[in-house]
Amino acid sequence: xxxxxxxxxxxxxxxxxxxxxxxxxxxxxxxxxxxxxxxxxxxxxxxxxxxxxxxxxxxxxxxxxxxxxxxxxxxxxxxxxxxxxxxxxxxxxxxxxxxxxxxxxxxxxxxxxxxxxxxxxxxxxxxxxxxxxxxxxxxxxxxxxxxxxxxxxxxxxxxxxxxxxxxxxxxxxxxxxxxxxxxxxxxxxxxxxxxxxxxxxxxxxxxxxxxxxxxxxxxxxxxxxxxxxxxxxxxxxxxxxxxx
Numbered sequence: 708x709x710x711x712x713x714x715x716x717x718x719x720x721x722x723x724x725x726x727x728x729x730x731x732x733x734x735x736x737x738x739x740x741x742x743x744x745x746x747x748x749x750x751x752x753x754x755x756x757x758x759x760x761x762x763x764x765x766x767x768x769x770x771x772x773x774x775x776x777x778x779x780x781x782x783x784x785x786x787x788x789x790x791x792x793x794x795x796x797x798x799x800x801x802x803x804x805x806x807x808x809x810x811x812x813x814x815x816x817x818x819x820x821x822x823x824x825x826x827x828x829x830x831x832x833x834x835x836x837x838x839x840x841x842x843x844x845x846x847x848x849x850x851x852x853x854x855x856x857x858x859x860x861x862x863x864x865x866x867x868x869x870x871x872x873x874x875x876x877x878x879x880x881x882x883x884x885x886x887x888x889x890x891x892x893x894x895x896x897x898x899x900x901x902x903x904x905x906x907x908x909x910x911x912x913x914x915x916x917x918x919x920x921x922x923x924x925x926x927x928x929x930x931x932x933x934x935x936x937x938x939x940x941x942x943x944x945x946x947x948x949x950x951x
Contacts, residue, residue, distance in 0.1 A: 755918045909929060
C-alpha cells in the first residue's frame with residue numbers, strides 16, 4: 708500500500724492488565740498509556756517484556772484488566788486490532804512461509820480487498836522500502852539473516868498498520884544488519900514499540916520502559932532508564948559473583 712500510515716484515534720492503553728498462567732504471574736497488573744511515536748522496552752530475560760507487548764495485538768491475552776487499541780478491546784476485537792497493529796518477531800523464519808519473496812509479502816495482503824494491481828504495487832513499494840527490489844522471485848530461505856528480517860518487516864509494512872510492535876528484532880542480526888534495521892526503523896511513519904536488549908536501539912526511542920519480574924519499574928527518558936537498568940544489572944552480576 709502507499710501513502711502515509713494511519714494513526715490511532717485512541718492510543719494503546721493498559722488498564723490493570725496482567726497475565727497469570729497456572730498460578731504463575733507473568734505480568735502484574737499494569738496501567739499505562741503508550742502514546743509516544745517511539746517506545747522501547749528493556750529488561751532481563753524472563754522479566755515479562757514479551758508478555759507485555761504480545762498483549763497489544765492479542766498474541767497473549769490479559770487474564771485481568773483490559774488492553775485497548777484505538778478504543779477496541781484486544782480480547783474481544785482481536786481481528787480489528789490486528790489490522791491496526793503489525794508484529795515483528797525476533798526470528799524472521801517464524802514469519803516467512805511462501806516460496807518467493809514477492810509471494811511472501813503478497814500473502815500478507817490476502818483478505819485486504821485490494822485488486823491484483825494494487826497488491827503488486829504494494830509489494831513493489833514494500834520491497835523498495837527495505838532494499839530488496841530485484842529479489843522478488845528469489846527464495847526467502849536464500850536471503851541473509853538481515854535480508855530475512857527486512858522481508859519480515861516489509862510484510863508488516865505492506866499492510867499499513869498504525870502501530871508496529873517488534874520483539875527483539877535485532878537479536879539474531881550482526882552489527883551491520885542491526886544498524887541497517889535501525890536506520891529503516893527511523894524512516895517508518897508508524898508508531899514503533901520495540902522490546903530489545905540492544906541498548907543503542909532502545910536509546911533511539913522517545914520513551915523507555917524497564918520491566919523487571921513482571922512489573923514496570925522504570926518509565927521515562929531513555930537515557931535515564933537505560934542508565935538505571937545497566938547499574939542494576941551490574942549490581943546483580945556482582946552479587947552473583949560474591950555468592951559463589
